[in-house]
Amino acid sequence: MTQPTLRFRPLLPAVAGDAASSLDLVITVATPPPPPDDAAAPRRPLNLALVIDRSGSMSGTKLSHARKAARFLAGQLTAADRLAIVSFDDEVQVVMPSRPAGDPQPFIAAINTIRSGGCTALHDGWLAGAQQVAEQLEPAAINRVLLLSDGQANQGLTHRGQIAEQVAGLSQRGISTSAFGLGSGFDEDLMGAMAAAGGGTLAHIESPAQLADLYASELRGLAGTVGRQVSLGIRAKHGARVADVLNDLPRTSYGNHQLPALRLGQELAVGLRLQLPAWVPNQEIASVRLAWDAPGEARRQTLIEHLTLPVRSAADLAQLTPDAAVAEELALLQANRDRRRALEELDRGDWLAADRTLSAAHAALAALSPTLRTMKELQLLERKRDLLRNDRNRARKGLSRESLRSSLQVWDDDGDAS
Known part of the structure; x- marks a missing residue:
């Protein structure tokens, strides 16, 4: 242990x-750190369901990359793992029921049949994937649903709180959920709520070409998971x-x-x-x-x-020098909270107030001694302030994702969870 x-x-x-x-x-x-890459340390088996949005908005490049990344995922698993493939538009299709993943060819053939369709029954698709995992539930394994969508839930159950409640219920049973939002049209609030309730990873990715890197990162995270709940x-x-x-x-x-x-x-x-x-x-x-x-x-x-x-004494205490590393950590956490405040202001239609909030967060971080972490954070804040003026939809998605980094696993743009 x-x-x-x-x-x-x-x-x-x-x-x-x-x-x-x-x-x-x-x-x-x-x-503790993970074992070296060349160490022959066994990992926990994986029991996964990959749930792919095939609604009309996924047609073309998005679905092509989604299929390619799904084939990559199937090729990375072993005979000790299980994988199910589910796709959904307004209807749900279990493309490949859960089975051992030693031979990727049946999965690849099934993935190649996925074609784009109509509306987005996101909850029904997630639920079908969760049922595939639940039917093969193994306490010694890592049991997870990987949900990929580029749109808004508009068919079947669409209430965010009710969906998150169901995700949390399955998480209590040992089935976690990761939520991957693709492009500019997905519901970042729903995806964030599902990842938080499901104890999984949240990813907001702009290019479908990032999917293979995202899946590789997710597999590394799953292999290194030593505690849940x-x-x-x-x-x-x-x-x-x-x-x-x-x-x-x-x-x-x-x-x-x-x-x-x-x-x-x-x-x-x-x-x-x-x-x-x-x-x-x-x-x-x-x-x-x-x-x-x-x-x-x-x-x-x-x-x-x-x-x-x-x-x-209080007088002596006032003369002590604060720990710079701790001050930086607290400031970074506060910057995440400031993003949540900016989101609320943006949702009220007051983008100028949101800009002032982000400006104050930027000033607080800029007052610290510069490090690689603070410099990166300052660049992120500058980028969001620029987007507030030019593309508020993208600004909101970025703020939502970054605001959640201190409360759940969030995949970073460079391919790592933060």
């Missing part, structure tokens, strides 16, 4: 003992209070915070602000409990860490 680690990274290394104060910190959840319970102690969680994470039924799946070689950062009364030395500030389901393990896994910090 691969054990993650929990680490507290406070912005300042102490708290005040003679006055109330706030404590900003980052909780880091880290997993991950939750983080934060309990403040002795009068301390959790004032804010910058990630805006979904809540579980137990009131804990839902994290993305744990993957090898990945760090998840959760930004936190605590409000403290005057603090007593050696007194515990908070405890954090990480819980997850490990593939092949019957019992839920847990890890608990406790936070204590030295106590100084």
